[in-house]
Amino acid sequence: MINRERTFITFQVGLALAALLVGTLLGPFQALEHSKIDLYPLLKPLISNYYQGLTIHGVLNALVFTTLFIMGFHTFCTINGLNRRLKWFGLAATGLGFMVLGFILAGTTMFLNQATVLYTFYPPMKATPWFYIGLTSLIVGSWMIGWSQLATLAEWKKENPGVKTPLITMGCMVNTILWQLATLGIGIQMLVLVIPWALNLTPATDALLNRVLFWFTGHPLVYFWLLPAYVSWYSLLPRQVEGKLFSDPLARLSFWGFLIFSTPVGFHHQFADPGVPVVWKYIHALLTFLVVIPSFMTAFTVIASLERAGRKKGGTGLFGWISRLNWKNPSVSAQLLSGLIFFFGGIGGIINASGSLNLVIHNTTWVPGHFHLTVATATTLTFMGITFWLVPHLSRKNLKLPKIALASTWTWFIGMIFFSLGMHWLGLLGAPRRVPFSTASYDHPSWHLPQALTGIGGAILLVAATLYFISIFATILSKEKAAAPIEIPIAEAEIEPSHTPAWLDYWKPWIILAIILVIIGYGPILIQMFGNINAVSPGFKVW
Amino acid sequence: MEVNPYEKVWMGITITAIILMLIATVMAGFGLGVQLPGASQTVDPKKLSSEPPFNQPGVYEVAPGKYQVIMIAYTWAFNPNEVRIPAGSEVTFKITSRDVTHGMLLEGTNLNIMIIPGQISEITRRFDQPGTYLFVCHEYCGVGHQAMAGKVIVEP
Numbered sequence: 082m083i084n085r086e087r088t089f090i091t092f093q094v095g096l097a098l099a100a101l102l103v104g105t106l107l108g109p110f111q112a113l114e115h116s117k118i119d120l121y122p123l124l125k126p127l128i129s130n131y132y133q134g135l136t137i138h139g140v141l142n143a144l145v146f147t148t149l150f151i152m153g154f155h156t157f158c159t160i161n162g163l164n165r166r167l168k169w170f171g172l173a174a175t176g177l178g179f180m181v182l183g184f185i186l187a188g189t190t191m192f193l194n195q196a197t198v199l200y201t202f203y204p205p206m207k208a209t210p211w212f213y214i215g216l217t218s219l220i221v222g223s224w225m226i227g228w229s230q231l232a233t234l235a236e237w238k239k240e241n242p243g244v245k246t247p248l249i250t251m252g253c254m255v256n257t258i259l260w261q262l263a264t265l266g267i268g269i270q271m272l273v274l275v276i277p278w279a280l281n282l283t284p285a286t287d288a289l290l291n292r293v294l295f296w297f298t299g300h301p302l303v304y305f306w307l308l309p310a311y312v313s314w315y316s317l318l319p320r321q322v323e324g325k326l327f328s329d330p331l332a333r334l335s336f337w338g339f340l341i342f343s344t345p346v347g348f349h350h351q352f353a354d355p356g357v358p359v360v361w362k363y364i365h366a367l368l369t370f371l372v373v374i375p376s377f378m379t380a381f382t383v384i385a386s387l388e389r390a391g392r393k394k395g396g397t398g399l400f401g402w403i404s405r406l407n408w409k410n411p412s413v414s415a416q417l418l419s420g421l422i423f424f425f426g427g428i429g430g431i432i433n434a435s436g437s438l439n440l441v442i443h444n445t446t447w448v449p450g451h452f453h454l455t456v457a458t459a460t461t462l463t464f465m466g467i468t469f470w471l472v473p474h475l476s477r478k479n480l481k482l483p484k485i486a487l488a489s490t491w492t493w494f495i496g497m498i499f500f501s502l503g504m505h506w507l508g509l510l511g512a513p514r515r516v517p518f519s520t521a522s523y524d525h526p527s528w529h530l531p532q533a534l535t536g537i538g539g540a541i542l543l544v545a546a547t548l549y550f551i552s553i554f555a556t557i558l559s560k561e562k563a564a565a566p567i568e569i570p571i572a573e574a575e576i577e578p579s580h581t582p583a584w585l586d587y588w589k590p591w592i593i594l595a596i597i598l599v600i601i602g603y604g605p606i607l608i609q610m611f612g613n614i615n616a617v618s619p620g621f622k623v624w
Numbered sequence: 625m626e627v628n629p630y631e632k633v634w635m636g637i638t639i640t641a642i643i644l645m646l647i648a649t650v651m652a653g654f655g656l657g658v659q660l661p662g663a664s665q666t667v668d669p670k671k672l673s674s675e676p677p678f679n680q681p682g683v684y685e686v687a688p689g690k691y692q693v694i695m696i697a698y699t700w701a702f703n704p705n706e707v708r709i710p711a712g713s714e715v716t717f718k719i720t721s722r723d724v725t726h727g728m729l730l731e732g733t734n735l736n737i738m739i740i741p742g743q744i745s746e747i748t749r750r751f752d753q754p755g756t757y758l759f760v761c762h763e764y765c766g767v768g769h770q771a772m773a774g775k776v777i778v779e780p
Contacts, residue, residue: 132767199764205741206724206766288725288741330625353727354738355664355745362660366649370642377638381631435645436660437652440734444727444762511731513762521770523758582625615666617742621723623699623766
């Protein structure tokens with residue numbers, strides 16, 4: 082890899098891990114608070130209360146860490162899959178500049194307690210304009226990096242007619258397109274509604290329309306987090322367990338499925354909202370269920386790849402193959418445990434998407450319990466697994482303290498089981514989310530056991546995060562260079578790309594289909610809402 | 625395209641499951657009457673104290689056994705924060721927010737609704753079992769969020 086690209090990717094991954102470090106270390110404060118152990122006084126004067134800590138935790142982990150890491154990973158998979166330099170590098174570097182600016186602005190305003198609005202920042206609660214400008218800058222920067230990646234792909238395709246796009250590049254670039262399409266919602270929200278209002282150029286805003294535009298982006302965001310993990314599970318993990326990807330064409334089909342179905346689904350976050358006609362809620366529920374198809378295809382293909390690898394290495398019986406996978410490799414262990422956790426996350430997601438069941442759990446602690454299985458484990462633990470070879474590859478050093486790294490994956494897994502079990506259970510008992518229970522005006526004896534589980538989980542997760550960063554810092558700070566270049570574990574496929582039908586590498590029809598579904602799923606209702614805009618809310622600083 | 629026979633079976637199971645889930649969702653909505661909130665009336669939060677119905681929050685009996693609750697959510701309380709009704713009543717809540725977005729969740733039920741400034745949330749539930757039920761604000765609304773709660777008291 083060329084030094085210019087290596088530096089560029091190292092910056093993105095490094096900044097992402099910095100955001101993860103700060104964001105993750107705040108997590109246990111939230112979890113312990115849920116078991117009524119309030120350690121926030123220890124953080125004064127840096128952080129003044131639970132809500133400020135929760136805002137920093139959510140924004141840094143869910144928005145900054147994920148977006149920066151994914152941009153770095155996409156860049157890596159683009160140039161290594163296509164084996165060429167990044168086109169329009171100046172644009173990509175400018176994009177990174179915007180992302181860094183966004184990170185600094187959002188980070189500073191949150192630490193100054195000028196933006197305690199949580200990562201959903203629902204207007205009309207109003208932060209300093211610099212917070213919104215920071216988040217917008219982060220997204221605009223990611224668009225620019227994405228354009229540079231897509232230009233690289235377009236040039237490669239022109240020079241290689243009839244050659245299938247390598248799967249790692251294809252998966253990442255589908256995700257880049259998904260991101261460009263999905264962030265139209267938050268882009269319009271920020272530029273048209275929020276920033277002019279935060280700068281007092283418009284006196285009032287429409288709270289409901291803000292929510293609709295936020296969730297336009299908010300749910301596909303979930304797939305934006307997941308698809309890079311799927312790229313790793315499809316294209317890298319099989320090689321790491323000494324096997325092959327089961328089927329190249331099915332992997333590609335599932336990526337296209339995610340592109341077309343994942344954007345027009347946001348109203349399933351607004352089942353309980355007044356002002357959104359019921360018919361739109363059901364249309365989005367249907368489209369959400371359709372995302373089950375590529376998800377279940379992924380489950381099949383990934384598990385089939387793993388099973389065949391395990392059997393090739395002598396695993397027998399129904400489950401004997403599982404023990405033959407390279408569990409001692411922390412990168413493998415991280416990804417296998419992520420996949421296992423994701424099974425429960427996926428089932429919970431189907432429950433959330435069902436209108437009637439959603440009314441039982443909406444805005445209870447069940448919801449953060451759910452997304453700590455998905456984004457905070459399926460995605461984050463997989464990304465941690467990727468860093469166990471990517472950080473060595475970028476720094477040209479072997480992974481230090483691999484046993485500590487391995488222990489971090491298991492403690493993360495166990496900690497998240499406790500945490501998430503507690504949160505789901507507490508939610509079913511009717512405990513609202515985003516509440517510091519130690520100072521709440523209400524309590525319930527039946528909540529105490531799940532609250533304790535949540536706190537225990539948080540404590541174990543603190544150990545996990547500490548172990549992870551010990552191993553990563555030991556690697557970065559080590560002075561020993563690796564003897565040989567660290568391999569990028571790219572798997573071959575049993576059903577090879579040459580057997581993949583050409584239509585699975587035609588990009589335009591799928592993209593057009595995705596755009597049409599977004600227009601159907603959001604066009605009429607957004608025209609109606611913008612036409613009857615109900616801008617009646619001035620801003621409120623409520624912290 | 626080459627597709628493994630097991631995969632075909634798996635896809636069949638997946639599609640069947642989706643169809644069943646859809647049927648269940650539609651049945652819950654139209655058969656069992658689990659209604660989601662839908663299109664709503666709009667309201668100007670600055671005029672709540674001067675215009676009906678929100679200028680007089682409270683619990684009103686509108687017909688025998690039928691009650692209407694006119695409620696305002698604001699930082700950080702509900703008005704009224706106590707709803708007292710006899711068992712067997714059908715209660716329609718009409719709620720709006722005076723300031724930021726709030727929510728309402730009544731324990732042990734599926735009474736779960738967002739309260740968004742500018743919109744009127746309307747939800748009807750029947751209360752048969754006597755007892756005291758806690759309701760809480762379930763959307764972050766500022767530093768007093770954890771204090772925002774009330775009670776529905778169903779009298780025998």
